[in-house]
Amino acid sequence: MADCEIKTPARSAVVTRYLVMPQHANPYGTVFGGIIMEWIDMVASMAAQRHCGMDVVTASIDSLAFENPVHIGDQVVLMASVNYVGRTSMEVGVKVVVEDLATGQQRITTRAYLTFVSIDKDHQPIAAPPIRPETADEKRRWDNAALRVRARKQLRGQVKNAT
Ligand SMILES: CC(C)(COP(=O)(O)OP(=O)(O)OC[C@H]1O[C@@H](n2cnc3c(N)ncnc32)[C@H](O)[C@@H]1OP(=O)(O)O)[C@@H](O)C(=O)NCCC(=O)NCCS
Numbered sequence: 001m002a003d004c005e006i007k008t009p010a011r012s013a014v015v016t017r018y019l020v021m022p023q024h025a026n027p028y029g030t031v032f033g034g035i036i037m038e039w040i041d042m043v044a045s046m047a048a049q050r051h052c053g054m055d056v057v058t059a060s061i062d063s064l065a066f067e068n069p070v071h072i073g074d075q076v077v078l079m080a081s082v083n084y085v086g087r088t089s090m091e092v093g094v095k096v097v098v099e100d101l102a103t104g105q106q107r108i109t110t111r112a113y114l115t116f117v118s119i120d121k122d123h124q125p126i127a128a129p130p131i132r133p134e135t136a137d138e139k140r141r142w143d144n145a146a147l148r149v150r151a152r153k154q155l156r157g158q159v160k161n162a163t
Contacts, residue, residue: 006132009141012050013081014043017099020074031070036096037061039078040112044092047080048116051090052128056116059089060152066110074098077106081138084145088125089117091145113148 016039018024024035041058048056070076077097084091092114097106120126133142 006130007051008132008134009051009081009083009138010134012047013079014047014050015077015079016043017075017077020070020072020076022072025072029072031072031074031076033064033066036066036070036076036110037064037112039076040064040080040094040096040110041114043078043080044094044112044114045116047082047092048090048118051082051085051131052118054118054120054126054128056090056118057123059115059117061115062113062148062152064110064112068098068107068109070098070109075101076109081141082131083113083141084149085128085131086149087127089115089149090128090131091115091149093141093145113145115149115152 018039020031024031026032041061045056045058075098077099078094079097080092080094082090083093094112094114096109096111098109099106117125118128133139
């Protein structure tokens with residue numbers, strides 16, 4: 001593949017936002033974690049699809065911690081980019097923040113790491129195109145993702161061996 005055809009993380013990145021409505025919230029007026037998880041899965045899958053230009057499935061989602069509550073009326077901003085590409089799999093990182101409309105200040109709610117696998121017409125894993133991290137942030141994300149990919153594989157191997 002010619003160098004100019006190799007995509008950067010910036011080229012497939014997705015930024016989207018949602019307004020938190022009453023149907024997203026629990027009786028205390030803060031959003032259900034599962035709603036944020038759905039939005040994370042959606043925005044991350046779009047980044048993975050944009051990178052590989054193929055259908056993808058969610059293989060796994062790493063554990064999530066909600067660092068700050070999100071209230072009805074808040075605007076939630078989700079930023080997703082492909083951190084790492086293996087053979088058929090891609091790790092996508094998602095940062096979720098709440099934006100203060102008066103000041104424009106953003107407060108982190110959660111970070112998530114998801115693995116997608118590109119699939120062919122028969123729903124079988126198929127090679128994803130390589131990615132070229134360019135900026136210092138993209139290179140740092142690649143390095144950190146490579147560590148997580150290795151750790152996930154090790155864990156899956158241990159779990160398989162144990163069952
Ligand atoms: C994800 C899926 C396609 C993997 O299929 P598989 O036959 O296990 O494929 P392989 O073992 O060849 O693995 C393919 C890639 O996925 C990665 N992978 C597989 N399971 C994984 C997991 N649990 N977490 C992270 N990565 C995983 C492998 O490391 C491999 O990556 P690589 O090609 O970059 O090295 C298959 O398990 C599947 O279809 N799952 C259901 C997906 C789905 O329906 N998601 C929606 C939510 S229910």
